[in-house]
Amino acid sequence: MDAAGALRDIGEPEIDGAFLASGGVERVREALQRGALPVVDAEGLRIGAPIARPGKIVCIGLNYRDHAAESGAEVPAEPVVFMKASNTMVGPYDDVLIPKGSVKTDWEVELAVVIGKEARYLGSREEALGVIAGYAVANDVSEREFQLERGGQWDKGKSCETFNPLGPWLVTPDEVGDPQDLPLRLWVNGEPRQDGTTKDMIFDVAEVVRYLSRFMVLEPGDVINTGTPAGVAMGMPGQPYLRAGDVVELEIGGLGRQRQKVGQA
Known part of the structure; x- marks a missing residue:
């Protein structure tokens, strides 16, 4: 654009x-x-995801204090890391499919970081910011029963098909400015659900990238979902999980807006 x-x-x-x-x-x-x-x-x-075939999607859990609190979890001492299958990625306006057997499909607006250079054992925050190609809006869709009640493996609740809408834009760092000063918002059927800011991250973008490079090689095209603020269905009274026919809309300041209709796999 x-x-x-x-x-x-x-x-x-x-x-x-x-x-x-x-x-x-x-x-x-x-x-x-x-x-x-x-x-x-x-x-x-059709507007597709702004990155084709990411090598991996790495996610940070419980990275906002208010979300950790609504989840009943302690504030983590180190980033909570899990992986999401790379073929979960779809475009920002594609349908999200509730998996067969799902009763707890949830939403999560997140700032996504796209890696532009190979990175291993980064020694400083400056180096970490220097390997970022850009930022995008991500919806880290999650199935909470699969994630938390089916053997304790988060990846099962995160890797269902269509569970990572990305985009619409890959916005370069020079246009984003400070990644720790971005508002995040999400609505379900027009009702506001999440309203946060990246200022409230426990581990900021630079620390997340630096930290991950100590445990895995980050490669160009990899995507990092950096966590979500409070307001997910799991933490709300009555837990209003997604159902077929629902419409989810989400945005991050300066990065664009997504809209997904929820269907059934």
């Missing part, structure tokens, strides 16, 4: 790890400045 809000064809097949590792963002920026990117008529077109 250019400064006037027009969509442009970047002239590359897709944005993936190879694109990011080879300086694709810089190529696109230079081509835009030259006026070399044609305008796209997006009428009737």
Whole structure:
């Protein structure tokens, strides 16, 4: 998207790890400045996730104090890390499917970090911020019974199909500014459910990236979901989990807005 809000064809097949590792963002920026990117008529077109085939989706649990409190959990001393299957990723306006046998499908608006450079054993916050290609809106959809009542393996409640809508945009760090000053909001059927700010993260973006690089190699195109504020169904009176026909809308300041209709697998 250019400064006037027009969509442009970047002239590359897709944005993936190879694109990011080879300086694709810089190529696109230079081509835009030259006026070399044609305008796209997006009428009737599907908007997909802004990253194709992430190598991995790494998630941080209980990263907001208010969400830890509503979950009945202690504030963690170190980041709580779990993985989400990479094929959970869908576009920001695609349907979310309730899994077969699910009774506790939940929502989570989250700031997603997209890695742009290989990173291992990062030694400082500055190094950590330097490997980030950009940020996006993520809905870390979760099935709480699968997650918490079926043997204690979080991944089972996080990796069902369609459980990671991402986008609509990959916004570069220079346009985001301070990632710890972004409002996050989510609505279900028009009713406000989550209203938080990244200021309230227990472990901020730089620390999350630095910490993860001590335990795994982060590669271009990897996605990190950094946690959600309070307001999930699990923590609400009556626990109003998602049902087929519901509509979820979510946004993060400066990163765009998502909308998903809930269906049945």
